[in-house]
Amino acid sequence: xxxxxxxxxxxxxxxxxxxxxxxxxxxxxxxxxxxxxxxxxxxxxxxxxxxxxxxxxxxxxxxxxxxxxxxxxxxxxxxxxxxxxxxxxxxxxxxxxxxxxxxxxxxxxxxxxxxxxxxxxxxxxxxxxxxxxxxxxxxxxxxxxxxxxxxxxxxxxxxxxxxxxxxxxxxxxxxxxxxxxxxxxxxxxxxxxxxxxxxxxxxxxxxxxxxxxxxxxxxxxxxxxxxxxxxxxxxxxxxxxxxxxxxxxxxxxxxxxxxxxxxxxxxxxxxxxxxxxxxxxxxxxxxxxxxxxxxxxx
Amino acid sequence: xxxxxxxxxxxxxxxxxxxxxxxxxxxxxxxxxxxxxxxxxxxxxxxxxxxxxxxxxxxxxxxxxxxxxxxxxxxxxxxxxxxxxxxxxxxxxxxxxxxxxxxxxxxxxxxxxxxxxxxxxxxxxxxxxxxxxxxxxxxxxxxxxxxxxxxxxxxxxxxxxxxxxxxxxxxxxxxxxxxxxxxxxxxxxxxxxxxxxxx
Numbered sequence: 001x002x003x004x005x006x007x008x009x010x011x012x013x014x015x016x017x018x019x020x021x022x023x024x025x026x027x028x029x030x031x032x033x034x035x036x037x038x039x040x041x042x043x044x045x046x047x048x049x050x051x052x053x054x055x056x057x058x059x060x061x062x063x064x065x066x067x068x069x070x071x072x073x074x075x076x077x078x079x080x081x082x083x084x085x086x087x088x089x090x091x092x093x094x095x096x097x098x099x100x101x102x103x104x105x106x107x108x109x110x111x112x113x114x115x116x117x118x119x120x121x122x123x124x125x126x127x128x129x130x131x132x133x134x135x136x137x138x139x140x141x142x143x144x145x146x147x148x149x150x151x152x153x154x155x156x157x158x159x160x161x162x163x164x165x166x167x168x169x170x171x172x173x174x175x176x177x178x179x180x181x182x183x184x185x186x187x188x189x190x191x192x193x194x195x196x197x198x199x200x201x202x203x204x205x206x207x208x209x210x211x212x213x214x215x216x217x218x219x220x221x222x223x224x225x226x227x228x229x230x231x232x233x234x235x236x237x238x239x240x241x242x243x244x245x246x247x248x249x250x251x252x253x254x255x256x257x258x259x260x261x262x263x264x265x266x267x268x269x270x271x272x273x274x275x276x277x278x279x280x281x282x283x284x285x286x287x288x289x290x291x292x293x294x295x296x297x298x
Numbered sequence: 299x300x301x302x303x304x305x306x307x308x309x310x311x312x313x314x315x316x317x318x319x320x321x322x323x324x325x326x327x328x329x330x331x332x333x334x335x336x337x338x339x340x341x342x343x344x345x346x347x348x349x350x351x352x353x354x355x356x357x358x359x360x361x362x363x364x365x366x367x368x369x370x371x372x373x374x375x376x377x378x379x380x381x382x383x384x385x386x387x388x389x390x391x392x393x394x395x396x397x398x399x400x401x402x403x404x405x406x407x408x409x410x411x412x413x414x415x416x417x418x419x420x421x422x423x424x425x426x427x428x429x430x431x432x433x434x435x436x437x438x439x440x441x442x443x444x445x446x447x448x449x450x451x452x453x454x455x456x457x458x459x460x461x462x463x464x465x466x467x468x469x470x471x472x473x474x475x476x477x478x479x480x481x482x483x484x485x486x487x488x489x490x491x492x493x494x495x496x497x
Contacts, residue, residue: 190385
């Protein structure tokens with residue numbers, strides 16, 4: 001199983017832990033990743049919000065490179081994933097978008113490169129049974145709120161590999177890792193995304209809403225699959241508590257970090273030290289549970 | 299009423315005929331967004347599910363209605379179009395399959411094209427700083443991009459408390475990581491500009 005990997009800018013900066021843990025987990029599960037050579041930014045929200053031509057052309061530059069390599073693409077960042085999928089959708093369905101994109105990039109592109117998110121690859125391509133067979137340290141007793149955010153499931157015509165309103169693939173993966181996914185109603189509610197940079201007060205309000213609901217549902221931690229979700233819920237957690245009332249510090253891990261722990265991968269390969277709200281207490285609980293004297297919530 | 303005219307006396311007076319399709323706004327937004335805004339029947343499903351609704355001056359359904367009415371000035375100068383986080387909940391749920399998030403994109407692009415005076419320019423300046431960084435390095439160089447953005451918005455001190463920790467954790471690089479594809483990317487930016495200048 002081989003994919004052209006598009007890391008995206010965040011995975012080189014704020015989401016380095018997502019990069020590390022995605023590569024480590026794929027290596028352990030036999031998924032070969034070949035980084036797209038000389039990849040460039042997908043344009044993210046700033047392109048689609050202000051320049052329609054760049055919104056398709058910037059992702060297309062990278063998809064053309066993957067097509068030349070003859071490989072399907074795997075993406076970790078939810079925003080890059082949505083931008084690459086949207087570019088494909090438009091090139092395939094709008095002849096004028098295709099012609100314009102080919103004029104701008106100077107290369108032909110038919111929109112035919114398959115683009116999958118790491119969650120989709122793990123759950124739907126590799127399969128949960130394959131993963132279950134490789135779990136070395138089940139995360140027994142760990143209660144996890146799976147937070148999908150917006151762009152993994154919306155809009156369904158463009159990205160769908162799971163239900164748009166009630167996705168379950170991350171919950172299934174977390175269960176395979178031996179942890180207990182909790183039922184909670186805000187799986188796909190927005191965290192405020194890039195308003196983090198421009199209107200951080202809005203993000204504080206939304207992060208507080210999400211974190212308090214996850215706590216009410218009994219979660220010890222959240223798992224995410226998007227760099228911006230992670231920053232908004234983790235790095236901004238203290239701001240949210242300050243502005244909207246105390247919340248118990250709740251670690252927010254990338255789903256690949258959690259899976260890596262269950263696969264028994266070395267901690268230094270998973271970037272766990274880069275969480276703002278540390279997850280050490282969770283491991284203490286896990287170890288306690290593993291040796292049979294877990295006493296409810298830690 | 300012609301597009302671009304200043305709103306005149308009684309223009310939105312209900313005793314006058316509603317400028318339905320007369321302003322050209324609805325047609326332009328539909329052409330740019332590729333979605334049928336005229337299908338909106340004001341069920342408000344977009345607004346009830348909008349996570350940013352409480353912070354907006356106009357709710358998404360009101361933006362749709364203002365587009366129907368040709369209220370270009372109100373729509374393009376609204377804060378709502380810049381507060382939209384592009385979470386796509388509205389687009390996914392619209393019973394008439396209107397790509398509402400796509401309409402928000404089209405309106406932001408129109409506001410920039412028409413040099414509309416914005417209620418607050420944070421969104422526009424952030425996007426500009428971000429794309430500038432991409433054009434320079436091929437990938438976003440966070441420290442450079444945030445410095446440019448902060449200088450443009452005179453918002454120098456927010457979040458600087460987070461920088462030391464982020465540097466220590468390797469979440470911010472001191473130097474840009476330039477892509478080998480930079481030449482092709484700059485050419486792409488240049489040709490996109492040419493393309494956008496076409497009528």
